[in-house]
Amino acid sequence: QVQLVESGGGLVQAGGSLRLSCAASGRTFSNYAMGWFRQAPGKEREFVAYISVSGGTTLYKDSVKGRFTISRDNAKTTVYLQMNSLKPEDTAVYYCAANLWYSTTRAVEYDYWGQGTQVTVSS
DSSP: OEEEEEEOOEEEETTOOEEEEEEEEESOGGGEEEEEEEEOTTSOOEEEEEEOSSSOOEEEOGGGTTTEEEEEETTTTEEEEEEOSOOGGGOEEEEEEEEESOOOSOGGGOSEEOOOEEEEEEO
């Protein structure tokens, strides 16, 4: 089992920044690729970013490229999502997820999920 706990969400004005954290415990964190997803009210959960086991490969949803940065610290068993230049359309509950060994944009392939953290961007 892997337990994931997100933090860092909140209310921010458009153009502002937030850094989300996802602390992992349980199995060996460094064996898991990590992803961030989000779900807005009335919409399906969507991929935001992932980072490979080593941290050497990242991928982003097109609409967040250049604004969001995913990173991981295997020593601290934590993955981060730095979000800059936030827009109202970024408003959602953000979830981190863990998948053993390989990176993927598909939510169904992730083994473990956190409980989510709310991000609200006001215009």
